[in-house]
Amino acid sequence: MFAVFRDLIRYNLEFTIGLVLVGIVAIFAALSFFSPVDPTLIYMAIPDQPPSAQYWFGTNSRGQDLFWHLSAAFRNSLMFGITVAVLSRIISITVGLAAGYLGGWVDRILMFINDIFVAVPIFPILVLFYFVLRNNMDSFTMALILACFGWPFDARLIRSVALGLKHREFTRHAVFAGMSTRKVLLEEHLPYVMPIVFSTFMNNMLWSIGMEVTLAVLGFTNINNPTIGTVLYWANSHSAMVVGTWWWIVIPVILIVITFLGLFLLAVSMNEYIDPRSRLRRMGA
Template sequence: PSSAHLLGTTSLGQDVFWQLTVAIRNSLLLAVFSALVSRVIALFVGLVAGYVGGMADRVLMFISDGFIVLPLLLVLVLLAILIQEQLSLLTMALLFALFGWALDARFIRSQILSLREREFTYTAILSGTPALRLIFNEYLLFVVPLTTATLIGNMIWVTGMEVTLAYLGLTDIAVPTLGTMLHFALNYQAVLLGLWWWIFTPIGAAVVLFVALYLLSISISEYLDPRARIQRVGER
């Protein structure tokens, strides 16, 4: 490290700081897109299963349970090996989204089941309120905090999975991410060469990103939760 290269350079003379900026951007884009797609799936499944019930609930929860019990890391590793040549950031985001919705859909379903038994639901149904209006105007106000919190949690999971797959060399290593930075640092013997800044930079950035996303998840959940807002007003 020097004034010209704040975080030093790699064994090939590449600036680690500028690599890090691009890597964080790509990792965040991957995490955000994947989490948004999986939230759409989780919301749809949770709302339909919780509100419609019956056979739709049983079928959707059967599918959800099937995804939950899968050993996700092993499945993702096998799929990454099979489609490694086509594994771009977009493909990887969709792959993570496909396996990242099941548990959160169950949380949303549980909340909808609770809301369905509330008095305002019976009042709305008796007054002839359409189901879609009831869901979008009433239920979503209660589901949004949970969905937002799980979105951030899913971003953490996606980032961790990307780092793991990149470390194993199963992603597109030509695209700079936190995982590919770690992959190149280990492959080019950064530890043996004493280039500690090269290997600790992506690790430190990943840890800081995980902690920041976790704290953001808690803050957003408390801010968007109507009950938490009422409680804060009462304390004042």
């Protein structure tokens, strides 16, 4: 594991840059655990202070130190994105591999359900959930809902690869070697879909964080919970750009760009590294 990291850092510039960018954001988000103030409280600092030695990122119109506030917001949003991505990856891998390999009626039923999820419009459903749950809708509930909608396209992608793998001779060989279906799927086929899983993981995080921002800006989430979306919601509702508290918008946007750029570079370089063809070449085939 360590050797893999060392090789990647040494020979892959994209990976190094991505790692640095994501590292910066991750450390920044992790700092929230040492926050001297509770980020949900307001008027704990003088409002509308520009960035200075005392308030590195300035303060907002609600009297919050933006450094600590954004730190908590990024932690929440990143955790949210990772939760959605992990949960929906699990569903899409399971559905995709099983549908592709087992085929027949299993495939037809799974793909039928899959297509329903593709067709259902997610945004109105999220709004509906918000009206039903109101402030009980915490970010974990929302992550669960998004995870339920974030898998179908990727499951189809994985299924198409699994369909090809099903007819490779090594699959039949594995069956005649007495391997169980679970073993065939997880040990023989999974390495071949990992590149898809990685790149869609990144896409999925992007999508879910973007979704959260959209909902929050419109006020359809618990706006007292600091996230990237609610930071922008409050900035917007206090007309930050008009009032001149530009740092309230610019700083979070810069951080978001850094996050996504870093994740993107990591996904691209990891992809190349775990691609079966490049793996084989490294093994010397």
